[in-house]
Amino acid sequence: MEKKNIDWANLGFGYIRTDYRFVSNYKNGAWEEGALTENADVVINECAGVLQYAQTIFEGMKAYTTADGRIVTFRPDLNGERMEQSAARLEMPVFPKEKFVDAVLKTIKANEAYVPPYGSGATLYVRPFMFGSDSVIGVKPSEEYQFRVFTTPVGPYFKGGVKPLTIRVCDFDRAAPRGTGHIKAGLNYAMSLHAIVDAHKQGYDENMYLDAATRTKVEETGGANFLFVTKDGKVVTPKSDSILPSITRRSLVQVAREYLGLEAQEREVYLDELKDFAECGLCGTAAVISPVGKVVDHGREICFSSGMTEMGPVTKKLYETLTGIQMGTIKAPEGWVVEVK
Ligand code: PLP
Ligand code: COI
Numbered sequence: 001m002e003k004k005n006i007d008w009a010n011l012g013f014g015y016i017r018t019d020y021r022f023v024s025n026y027k028n029g030a031w032e033e034g035a036l037t038e039n040a041d042v043v044i045n046e047c048a049g050v051l052q053y054a055q056t057i058f059e060g061m062k063a064y065t066t067a068d069g070r071i072v073t074f075r076p077d078l079n080g081e082r083m084e085q086s087a088a089r090l091e092m093p094v095f096p097k098e099k100f101v102d103a104v105l106k107t108i109k110a111n112e113a114y115v116p117p118y119g120s121g122a123t124l125y126v127r128p129f130m131f132g133s134d135s136v137i138g139v140k141p142s143e144e145y146q147f148r149v150f151t152t153p154v155g156p157y158f159k160g161g162v163k164p165l166t167i168r169v170c171d172f173d174r175a176a177p178r179g180t181g182h183i184k185a186g187l188n189y190a191m192s193l194h195a196i197v198d199a200h201k202q203g204y205d206e207n208m209y210l211d212a213a214t215r216t217k218v219e220e221t222g223g224a225n226f227l228f229v230t231k232d233g234k235v236v237t238p239k240s241d242s243i244l245p246s247i248t249r250r251s252l253v254q255v256a257r258e259y260l261g262l263e264a265q266e267r268e269v270y271l272d273e274l275k276d277f278a279e280c281g282l283c284g285t286a287a288v289i290s291p292v293g294k295v296v297d298h299g300r301e302i303c304f305s306s307g308m309t310e311m312g313p314v315t316k317k318l319y320e321t322l323t324g325i326q327m328g329t330i331k332a333p334e335g336w337v338v339e340v341k
Helices: 049-053 076-089 097-110 186-190 193-201 247-258 271-276 313-326
Strands: 021-027 035-037 056-058 061-065 071-074 123-132 145-154 165-169 206-208 225-230 235-238 264-267 277-284 288-297 300-303 337-339
Touching: 021 097, 035 097, 049 123, 056 076, 056 186, 071 097, 076 097, 076 123, 076 247, 097 123, 097 145, 193 206, 225 247, 225 313, 235 247, 247 264, 247 277, 247 288, 247 313, 271 277, 277 313, 288 313
Parallel strands: 165 206, 165 288, 235 264
Antiparallel strands: 021 035, 021 145, 056 123, 061 071, 061 123, 071 337, 123 145, 225 235, 225 277, 277 288, 288 300
């Protein structure tokens, strides 16, 4: 199979149309089998549930070329499980996780020519999503849905690759206690747009959201969880019911403990504690691990000792181990790496 003629090393995080996508419709209480199509356009009624009341959920994952030339993806079962939970919370029919994994693998395989080569720094981003497709005018769930998976080759989520980011403590809240912060609903991202545009205008790379109830605890950013390293080398990551249960973060906690022999704590993290950490990073499928050099809290600068020029040493070890597992140079725990055949 011949790869597409793409400048892999200079890709940003954007949409490039690839050849195939998977589509399955839900009608009369059942999902149809679904199939690959070349048609990237979606045609729906003006009154569709997704357009009126934002009834839409999604997932984000990646396909990688390993050092020995195989195409793999990372823990797709966990994305399938999370999508089931997102669907249940928004009164959408569950697209079963086994069918989800099958659809993802089929879509990656069909777009094999777009999976960036090993060592290029790029990956194939995979975006499964589902939305209410029939008309609703009273506030109620749709009766019909569409599940789709498309792919797009991507480079780093943050411009500048691994250059440490500067983020600000955000005055807007991302998620309410007992709200929808723990699921991957489009609405969580719509409401973050004003905050991110404003952060960029003020010269910051991202927002640090605090817990809405007390505004004393660190939650996450608009698209990634936080990870901190203490001065004595412990990994600490915020625990909260209103953040997205990041698959990258859950994997990194296991990597820290089992591969690097580090203590890893999942616990509440107070804004007041930030000054005591040595390193900070954002973790997620898109972000991988992006180092944070500085957090600004209304003019007060909290600088991590790892500095503004490179990743801290523990963050770097975590990054190298995780990406080594994903790219096949480090042995993965059972079931983490799934080959696309
Ligand atoms: N938090 C938010 C709000 C996200 O959108 C994402 C991206 O999926 C993450 C965290 C990271 O989750 P994961 O590691 O599963 O990609
Ligand atoms: C991901 O990391 O896959 C996400 O969905 C985050 C998004 C902000 C791109």
